[in-house]
Amino acid sequence: MFEVLVYMFENYFESDIHPDHDTLSKELFAAGFDQDDINGAVDWYNVLEAMADAGVSHAGHCGFRIYSEAEINKINTDSLSFMMFLEQAKVLTSAQRELVIDRAMALSQTEIGLDEVRWITLMVLWNQDRASDYLFVEDAMFNDNRSTLH
Structure with missing residues (x-):
């Protein structure tokens, strides 16, 4: 299902193209994706949009986050550390972090x-027109084409 989400984001949502469910399903099926994965990805993204529209992503800040055992077992340590870094860098609010965690837990994979x-973070922030902050940090952290100091 995750591959379908990435494909949808890269080919539709990033370009602000939102085809209806039937058209999207047909195009994704023609691209080689399984119908169950397509339905799961569309439902996953619809929940993301509904939560963002409901204002979940703009709620106030909480001071301390304790992860449940299920979250710790599913979301690996590097991922939890990365979310904490983004929150400390003020790229991600605590409410947006909760949205990222919710959508990560909603994936069918056993480990995230x-x-x-x-x-997921990019999709959450893109959905709120805040992707540029994240992309700047992402580029600075993960760009392998860093200049060399002599």
Whole structure:
């Protein structure tokens, strides 16, 4: 399902193209994705949009986050550290962090790694027109084409 989400984001949502459910399903199926994964990805993204529209992502800040055992077992340590870094860098609010965690836990995978969390964070912030902050940090942290000091 995660691959479908990434494909949808790269080919539709990033370009602000929002085809209806039937058209999207047909195009994703033609691209080689399984119908169950397509339905799961569309439902996953619809929940993300509904939560953002409901104002969940703009709620106030909480001071301290204790992760549940299920969250710790599913979301790896690098991913949790990365979310904490983004929150400390003021790229991600605590409410947006909760949205990232919710959407990570909603994935069918048994383990969520750094790549998945990076994509989920990008989708959450893109959905709120805040992706440029994240992309700046992402580029600074993960760009392998850093200049060399002589």
